[in-house]
Amino acid sequence: MTVKHATTFRPGSGVGQEPVHVSAPGPGQVGVSIRATGVCHSDLHIVNGDWPAEQPLVLGHEAAGVVDEIGPGVTTVQPGDHVVLSWFAPCMRCSNCAAGRGWLCTGTTALDNTLPDGTTPFTDDQGKDLWPYLGLGTFAPQVVVPETAAVKVDDDLPFAVGALLGCSVTTGVGAVLNTARVPAGASAVVIGCGGVGLSVVMGLKLAGAHPIVAVDFSPEKRAKAAELGATITIDPRDTDLTAYVNDHLGGVDFAFEAIGNEKVIETLPGLLAPGGSAVLVGMTRIGARSTIDPYDLADQGKSILGCNYGSSVARVDIPRLAKLHLAGHLPLEQLIDKVRPLAEAGLALDELAAGTGLRSVLTPTG
Structure with a gap:
């Protein structure tokens, strides 16, 4: 699949918009159509050089969407499910995961900006690899993520609210x-x-x-x-x-x-x-x-x-916080002050750097 607009960061060139090719999900992977993605300081840390990046990246890591396709072996979600994407996808095998401390997982590849098998689902128009920031790369309309990153939530949860559950609110x-x-x-x-x-x-x-x-x-x-x-x-x-x-x-x-x-x-x-x-x-x-x-x-x-990450286990805490929102105990919609099209991710990052406004959310349709 080719998406027309993805927001990328290339070392030496900065933030830009470009077409990106997205592969089909492989074993243990999930294809997701992004419906909303938040603009977070962790993206800004990459852009302003606080966290040096050596790879060209598709930015974005705080998102919600709908499962389009699942790869072999995936059992926890199916096409049509509404999901929140968790940027710190746990390996489910290390001692911390076994002890219920998924936020301290030592086997995750999220911080390497890859899928668990060390690959990327993204390539540019020249066929060269682009890497998913924190294993997700949600500043694109379509993504492929690890199964452990796709957390099923109630269909009634607004996508913009669900996006914030992917990072800032859960933290x-x-x-x-x-x-x-x-x-x-x-x-x-x-x-x-x-x-x-x-x-x-x-x-x-x-x-x-x-x-x-x-x-x-x-x-x-x-x-x-x-x-x-x-x-x-x-x-x-x-x-x-x-x-x-x-x-x-x-x-x-x-x-x-x-x-x-x-x-x-x-x-x-x-x-x-x-x-x-x-x-x-x-x-x-x-x-x-x-x-x-x-x-x-x-x-x-x-x-x-x-x-x-709020010492959180995504599969436990994200659905719980979603239910608290739907029950009226967490008015998360009040955190959102701007909804912009994905193509305006650069502008949203500039506003975040300037400290203006609250939380911007990007959507494929604006």
Whole structure:
């Protein structure tokens, strides 16, 4: 199959649009028609060089769609199924997968930007390989993915909402419910109110946390955080966050960093009450370093928790979050402020880099 428009990233050339050829699904693979795909900071990390890429890539990793075709041996989905695509497709064979910690899978090839057999379903007009970013490459109308990446969901779930479940929402809500296991009544700060940070706010509301302090430069994002459950919003240019949290709240039980900024990470322990936990949700550039006072951590019993993909098992957590949305407990549609055609992926990435708006979703028809 040939698709007319796919958004690619070529080292040295940057982001572009080009026709792409997509192979049929092989053993253990699933062909999916993309109906919606989110624009995430992980794509931006590639584009701006935070995460160096040596391969030409089809970008995109946060998506929902409909199964078109299945390869030999596929048993968990069939043509016509609605699916959310999970970028961290687990191997289901390593010790972490066997222990129910699929987010720590050591056998996944997602980070190598390949299918599990080391191949790619994409080629360009010259017959040369293009590689699926994080094993998916969803900035194309058709994709071929590992079976473990295609998670069946209710047909009633809107595709745009399902796309966000592929990465940002599962990461943010999972950071609260799975990584930190926030109990009802715990106090929390969320730094950064983009798609992931707002998902953390929703997760905190779902968990019954109070108060929930949301921090962002953008008045639009602070207002949205308040709509979604934040009880206090702060512009850090106007208010010293550390002083405010300690003077008014005596520190907080949990501090979530949803930006991926090493300097902001350094401030987290100073926000915590004794016994509190800092949760690193945002992804930094590769090689970033932060300086932390180890005496404070030991003396006050504070901890720092790393969070990859919300410590989530996609086949368990994605359908669960979808049901919570359909039941009215997670108003995920409020995260989406723009729906654009796939051909405008570059523009959406530029807006993301500028920090404007909330979450953009791309669709084949705009």
